[in-house]
Amino acid sequence: MFLKSVEIMGFKSFADRTRIEFSEGISALLGPNGCGKSNVVDSVKWVLGEQSTKNMRAEKMEDVIFNGTETRKALNVAEVTLTIANEEGILDLDVPEVSIKRRLFRNGESEYLVNNTPVKLKELRELFFDTGIGKSAYSIMEQGKIDQVLSNKPEERRYLFEEAAGITKFKVRGGEADRKLARTEENMVQVENILREVRRSYDTLKKQSEKTLEYRECKSRIFELEIDLQLLRLSSLNETRTHKTEKLREKKELYTRLSGEIEGINGFLQENQGQVTHMESELVEFQKKLYGMGLEKENHENQIRLFKEQISEVETSISSFKAKEKAINDKIGQIGANREKKVETLKDYNDRLEEITRNISRLEETIAGCDNSIKKNEEEISGLDNESISLESDRDKLGEDLRVLTDDIVSQLDKGLRETGFSRSRRESLEERVREISATSRVQIAGRIQIINDALRVGGGKDLKKMLESCVTLLGDSRDSFAELEKVFKEYTDTNPDFLDEFLAPEGIITRKRDIDNRISAVLEKVKLNRERIKNLQNENKALLQKIDDYKQSLEEQKVSVATIKTQVDAVNDSLKVLEREMEEQQAYLKDNTEELKKEIEKKAVLEGKIADLEEDGRKLEEEKVKTKKALEDLEKGINDKNKKLQGEQVELKKKISRVNAIQEEISRFNIDLAQLETEIQNLYSNFRDKYSRELDEYSARSEKIEEPVSAIKDKLDSVKLRLRSIGQVNLMAPEEFSEVKDRYDFLNGQLEDLKSARDNLIEVTREIKTESEKLFMQAYTAIRKEFHEMFRRLFGGGRAELKLVDPDNILESGIEIYAQPPGKKLENISLLSGGEKSLTGVGLLFATYLIKPSPFCILDEIDAALDEANIQRFVNVLVEFGRTSQFIVITHNKKTVTGASTLLGVTMQESGVSKIISIRLEDEVENENS
Numbered sequence: 001m002f003l004k005s006v007e008i009m010g011f012k013s014f015a016d017r018t019r020i021e022f023s024e025g026i027s028a029l030l031g032p033n034g035c036g037k038s039n040v041v042d043s044v045k046w047v048l049g050e051q052s053t054k055n056m057r058a059e060k061m062e063d064v065i066f067n068g069t070e071t072r073k074a075l076n077v078a079e080v081t082l083t084i085a086n087e088e089g090i091l092d093l094d095v096p097e098v099s100i101k102r103r104l105f106r107n108g109e110s111e112y113l114v115n116n117t118p119v120k121l122k123e124l125r126e127l128f129f130d131t132g133i134g135k136s137a138y139s140i141m142e143q144g145k146i147d148q149v150l151s152n153k154p155e156e157r158r159y160l161f162e163e164a165a166g167i168t169k170f171k172v173r174g175g176e177a178d179r180k181l182a183r184t185e186e187n188m189v190q191v192e193n194i195l196r197e198v199r200r201s202y203d204t205l206k207k208q209s210e211k212t213l214e215y216r217e218c219k220s221r222i223f224e225l226e227i228d229l230q231l232l233r234l235s236s237l238n239e240t241r242t243h244k245t246e247k248l249r250e251k252k253e254l255y256t257r258l259s260g261e262i263e264g265i266n267g268f269l270q271e272n273q274g275q276v277t278h279m280e281s282e283l284v285e286f287q288k289k290l291y292g293m294g295l296e297k298e299n300h301e302n303q304i305r306l307f308k309e310q311i312s313e314v315e316t317s318i319s320s321f322k323a324k325e326k327a328i329n330d331k332i333g334q335i336g337a338n339r340e341k342k343v344e345t346l347k348d349y350n351d352r353l354e355e356i357t358r359n360i361s362r363l364e365e366t367i368a369g370c371d372n373s374i375k376k377n378e379e380e381i382s383g384l385d386n387e388s389i390s391l392e393s394d395r396d397k398l399g400e401d402l403r404v405l406t407d408d409i410v411s412q413l414d415k416g417l418r419e420t421g422f423s424r425s426r427r428e429s430l431e432e433r434v435r436e437i438s439a440t441s442r443v444q445i446a447g448r449i450q451i452i453n454d455a456l457r458v459g460g461g462k463d464l465k466k467m468l469e470s471c472v473t474l475l476g477d478s479r480d481s482f483a484e485l486e487k488v489f490k491e492y493t494d495t496n497p498d499f500l501d502e503f504l505a506p507e508g509i510i511t512r513k514r515d516i517d518n519r520i521s522a523v524l525e526k527v528k529l530n531r532e533r534i535k536n537l538q539n540e541n542k543a544l545l546q547k548i549d550d551y552k553q554s555l556e557e558q559k560v561s562v563a564t565i566k567t568q569v570d571a572v573n574d575s576l577k578v579l580e581r582e583m584e585e586q587q588a589y590l591k592d593n594t595e596e597l598k599k600e601i602e603k604k605a606v607l608e609g610k611i612a613d614l615e616e617d618g619r620k621l622e623e624e625k626v627k628t629k630k631a632l633e634d635l636e637k638g639i640n641d642k643n644k645k646l647q648g649e650q651v652e653l654k655k656k657i658s659r660v661n662a663i664q665e666e667i668s669r670f671n672i673d674l675a676q677l678e679t680e681i682q683n684l685y686s687n688f689r690d691k692y693s694r695e696l697d698e699y700s701a702r703s704e705k706i707e708e709p710v711s712a713i714k715d716k717l718d719s720v721k722l723r724l725r726s727i728g729q730v731n732l733m734a735p736e737e738f739s740e741v742k743d744r745y746d747f748l749n750g751q752l753e754d755l756k757s758a759r760d761n762l763i764e765v766t767r768e769i770k771t772e773s774e775k776l777f778m779q780a781y782t783a784i785r786k787e788f789h790e791m792f793r794r795l796f797g798g799g800r801a802e803l804k805l806v807d808p809d810n811i812l813e814s815g816i817e818i819y820a821q822p823p824g825k826k827l828e829n830i831s832l833l834s835g836g837e838k839s840l841t842g843v844g845l846l847f848a849t850y851l852i853k854p855s856p857f858c859i860l861d862e863i864d865a866a867l868d869e870a871n872i873q874r875f876v877n878v879l880v881e882f883g884r885t886s887q888f889i890v891i892t893h894n895k896k897t898v899t900g901a902s903t904l905l906g907v908t909m910q911e912s913g914v915s916k917i918i919s920i921r922l923e924d925e926v927e928n929e930n931s
């Protein structure tokens with residue numbers, strides 16, 4: 001199966017989304033006229049890219065969109081989706097199922113989608129090339145189209161054979177290649193025309209350009225040689241300038257040095273002349289000074305004498321003040337000793353006061369401590385009293401519990417003894433019996449012990465044997481006594497009632513009584529202890545009260561002592577104040593005296609200082625006098641030396657001045673020369689700039705490369721100028737114009753070459769396509785021709801059919817003529833056949849084509865309409881045979897054809913103007929028919 005389903009929505013009469021599922025073999029699409037069967041075929045053609053409105057039975061493409069009914073509004077979009085199984089890979093897509101969708105909106109917008117990816121129409125068509133499917137292939141045969149196959153011109157039938165030959169794609173490609181070739185040749189002609197024109201300018205400009213280039217070379221050479229000349233001139237000027245500048249610098253240096261020396265000598269002369277003058281005035285000053293010193297020395301000696309007399313007076317006054325000072329100090333010493341004694345006494349009193357105060361606070365603390373102890377004891381007594389009262393109450397309660405428990409024990413004992421049949425008398429008699437037997441046995445055993453002792457003492461013989469025998473007998477009796485004792489004791493113990501065990505058990509009533517007894521004893525013991533403790537505490541308090549009384553008495557005594565001592569302290573303090581005042585008075589006297597004494601001492605020191613100063617001054621004066629005399633002599637000698645030196649320097653100065661003047665003249669000459677050189681260099685630069693609009697310095701690097709002398713360069717310059725003149729007039733822009741024309745010329749040449757090679761390629765491709773197409777076409781044609789003859793005979797039940805190429809020399813363009821000879825008739829051109837014969841012949845050609853190249857699916861729209869019963873049967877037979885290998889969707893009104901189908905699909909218009917699909921079971925249809 002190839003065609004799986006078609007989903008239609010808004011397309012022609014299919015207003016609602018309608019899905020038609022196709023099955024393998026032959027499916028028949030049934031329904032009354034005008035219900036929309038052919039619309040299904042249209043939808044398949046449309047989705048496969050049909051562009052012809054005529055083929056779509058519409059005026060314009062929008063007519064395929066559902067345009068409404070009386071009850072329904074028109075829609076704005078038509079959409080058809082075709083689902084194709086591609087497991088065998090017939091379509092060149094690596095997916096098992098391909099869905100193709102076409103959508104058209106009323107505004108003209110439309111789109112194609114292959115597996116939901118938008119594609120161009122061209123891509124969609126290429127997908128179906130040579131598959132037998134496609135808008136013009138033979139997979140869809142509509143009403144009347146089968147007849148057309150025969151009634152068309154022989155050339156128009158070719159498509160059937162081309163599709164079967166699989167050359168549709170070659171044809172399309174060949175067409176494309178032809179178009180390209182034509183375009184390429186057209187382009188070549190255009191390029192050649194342009195190239196011819198360009199060539200003319202190219203040749204002219206080439207010559208001009210060569211001449212201009214020679215002219216430019218001469219110009220450039222002249223320029224270079226002129227630069228070299230200028231550079232050589234500049235270099236020579238620069239050298240001279242450097243040389244003169246160096247010379248000028250040297251002269252200037254010499255000038256500066258000599259000027260400095262002259263200045264030095266002048267300075268020296270000036271300075272020394274001044275010094276001599278200064279020294280002479282100094283000499284006069286020294287003489288004056290020596291005279292002054294003599295007068296000063298006399299004055300000093302007079303002053304020293306006067307000061308010494310004053311010192312003697314001051315010394316007398318100092319002795320008097322010292323004696324007074326001693327007397328005052330003695331008095332102060334007495335007062336001080338007295339005061340110390342009083343202070344000592346005061347300290348004793350204070351020590352005693354402190355001690356008594358400490359005693360008082362200690363006594364007070366002790367009394368307070370006793371009070372606290374008494375309070376604590378009273379609190380404890382009260383606590384013990386309370387506890388004893390509570391214990392008494394506990395004891396009463398426990399006594400009551402004991403009474404109740406004792407009554408309980410008595411009644412339980414009575415009850416137990418009664419219930420166990422305990423008899424006191426029997427128990428007492430058995431007890432008596434035990435005592436008796438044990439007493440008897442004791443006596444018997446004591447007797448036997450006596451007998452055995454006797455036998456041991458007496459020793460051997462018959463008696464011993466007798467005695468031992470008697471002992472054995474007696475011991476046998478004792479054994480019997482013990483047996484009886486055992487029996488009686490058991491009876492005695494059996495008289496003990498069992499319930500007593502329960503009584504005596506740890507959790508029994510007796511244990512509880514014992515527990516209460518113990519608790520009562522403990523309470524009584526505690527009450528006794530409390531009482532003893534209370535008594536002790538009361539005694540202790542009594543003793544403490546007695547102590548407090550004693551302490552309070554001592555406290556009173558101590559306080560009296562304090563008052564007494566304080567009175568004594570006051571008295572001592574008063575005496576101290578009196579002493580203090582006296583002391584202050586004496587110290588004031590002493591201070592005044594000390595100050596007076598100090599003044600006199602200072603006075604003496606001042607006088608002594610003055611004398612010392614005067615003596616020091618006199619000594620210095622003497623020293624200076626000696627120095628001044630010496631300096632006076634040195635000065636006189638210095639003045640003489642200097643005067644001699646000054647005369648020598650003045651001669652040297654004159655010589656240097658005449659030399660400096662000569663150098664000054666030389667410097668002026670150099671400066672004039674350099675200024676001239678500078679002007680010449682500047683002129684060189686500015687002339688160069690004016691002439692070439694460039695700076696000469698830009699070419700300074702060339703100077704290093706110039707190797708020839710100026711004369712050789714000038715010769716060369718002359719010869720180049722001569723050559724330039726010989727070139728004559730030139731087009732200065734020729735090389736640039738030529739370069740542009742050359743670029744264009746080269747480009748066009750390249751283009752022409754490319755076009756030529758493209759043309760050659762295209763011719764080759766076209767030739768290959770043609771050869772391959774011819775080969776494939778002939779193979780298919782020959783095969784179909786053979787099959788067509790056979791198929792014709794089957795469908796017509798005999799006869800003969802023939803295909804013929806109209807132009808065998810032009811296979812790819814040639815029309816195909818069909819000749820048919822139904823049984824019993826003459827072989828004649830098909831135009832002479834009846835309608836039914838034409839249809840059947842067309843069907844024959846179609847099936848023959850299927851045999852050579854089966855279409856994956858095939859839709860036949862009422863191609864059986866014109867066939868009679870007998871032909872229908874043969875047609876159905878062939879169809880059924882083909883239906884085994886290919887998928888057929890047949891639209892028919894013929895019941896015979898319907899019986900050949902394996903699946904039936906009904907198209908109805910339950911709602912007027914709106915098509916709907918229903919499945920019809922074949923049996924129902926057959927039954928309906930029978931009825």
Ligand SMILES: Nc1ncnc2c1ncn2[C@@H]1O[C@H](COP(=O)(O)OP(=O)(O)OP(=O)(O)O)[C@@H](O)[C@H]1O
Nearest residue numbers: 012013033034035036037038039063064065066067
């Ligand atoms: N754009 C459209 N909108 C609504 N209905 C349309 C549109 N185009 C065509 N139709 C309707 O579709 C019907 C024609 O359907 P179609 O040709 O498929 O019929 P059919 O079943 O093939 O009939 P027959 O058996 O006569 O060939 C017409 O009734 C026409 O009005």
